Amino acid sequence: MSKNQGKVAFVTGAGQGIGEAIALRLASDGFAVACADMNIDTASQVAEKIKRDGGKALAIKVDVADREDVFRAVQETVDALGDLHVVINNAGIAPIAPIETITPEIYKKTFDINVGGVLWGIQAAVKAFKALGHGGKIISASSQAGHVGNPDLAVYGGTKFAVRGITQTAARELAHLGVTVNAYCPGIVNTPMMRKVAQDVADNANQSFEWGMEQFAQNITLKRLSQPEDVAACVSFLSGPDSDYMTGQAVIVDGGMVFN
Numbered sequence: 361m362s363k364n365q366g367k368v369a370f371v372t373g374a375g376q377g378i379g380e381a382i383a384l385r386l387a388s389d390g391f392a393v394a395c396a397d398m399n400i401d402t403a404s405q406v407a408e409k410i411k412r413d414g415g416k417a418l419a420i421k422v423d424v425a426d427r428e429d430v431f432r433a434v435q436e437t438v439d440a441l442g443d444l445h446v447v448i449n450n451a452g453i454a455p456i457a458p459i460e461t462i463t464p465e466i467y468k469k470t471f472d473i474n475v476g477g478v479l480w481g482i483q484a485a486v487k488a489f490k491a492l493g494h495g496g497k498i499i500s501a502s503s504q505a506g507h508v509g510n511p512d513l514a515v516y517g518g519t520k521f522a523v524r525g526i527t528q529t530a531a532r533e534l535a536h537l538g539v540t541v542n543a544y545c546p547g548i549v550n551t552p553m554m555r556k557v558a559q560d561v562a563d564n565a566n567q568s569f570e571w572g573m574e575q576f577a578q579n580i581t582l583k584r585l586s587q588p589e590d591v592a593a594c595v596s597f598l599s600g601p602d603s604d605y606m607t608g609q610a611v612i613v614d615g616g617m618v619f620n
């Protein structure tokens with residue numbers, strides 16, 4: 361029997377990219393998975409795929425920037441799937457904004473989703489774990505951009521540095537409840553988000569999409585872009601019992617870019 365049999369995971373941004381890969385991986389690890397996303401159509405497609413493959417899943421519409429909505433979505437998960445053990449705060453956005461073009465709207469929207477989404481996800485997880493009478497694991501998306509400054513990504517990088525700070529702090533505050541809190545920091549992952557980032561950078565420089573991707577990919581030690589499944593493998597470890605003695609960590613999954 362799988363070591364995660366009977367356990368329940370809630371994943372935001374599960375409709376595509378890294379979140380989709382995490383949802384599929386956790387389902388194959390034995391978790392029942394709540395696929396939460398602002399886009400209910402893509403979330404439903406992922407949940408249906410899990411069910412077709414013999415797993416247990418449901419799709420939930422959520423806006424992670426809205427605190428009440430996150431609490432409602434987590435409660436809906438407990439009501440439908442009967443328990444909750446792992447909360448993955450994965451949803452995020454990555455607007456390209458050179459320093460002089462940053463507006464209050466870009467700043468607010470990015471922090472509301474990338475930082476607010478993590479904070480509300482942590483709060484909602486703690487409320488549910490307490491009500492259920494057991495601990496759990498909270499895992500959030502940071503980035504290589506949460507370790508080094510990427511040109512044109514000052515606001516985004518700021519949110520991802522913040523996620524590391526919140527992760528460390530929450531780990532220390534919540535340990536007595538049996539709750540661990542960790543983050544994963546992907547490098548350059550071939551997802552719709554990254555392809556848009558590369559296109560926007562290329563457009564700003566009057567260059568091609570391939571040139572845009574190369575700006576991010578050229579220093580990767582492993583000489584290939586990461587796939588969403590590479591990140592999901594790390595999140596699988598952080599979600600399962602083999603990481604029980606880990607908290608407050610921000611694990612870099614980037615093929616050697618941050619250190620080049």
Ligand SMILES: NC(=O)C1=CN([C@@H]2O[C@H](COP(=O)(O)OP(=O)(O)OC[C@H]3O[C@@H](n4cnc5c(N)ncnc54)[C@H](O)[C@@H]3O)[C@@H](O)[C@H]2O)C=CC1
Nearest residue numbers: 373375377378398423424451452501503546548549551553
């Ligand atoms: N793709 C990459 O190279 C990297 C991605 N990351 C982080 O990994 C996470 C996932 O990224 P990707 O899969 O590449 O992104 P993506 O853009 O391909 O997918 C993001 C998903 O989140 C959903 N979403 C966006 N805003 C939402 C909101 N307010 N409420 C609920 N759902 C919302 C979208 O509908 C979408 O399904 C993000 O936090 C991102 O910052 C970190 C480092 C690198």
Ligand SMILES: CC(=O)C(C)=O
Nearest residue numbers: 454503504505547557
């Ligand atoms: C989008 C992102 O997280 C990058 C470029 O690290």
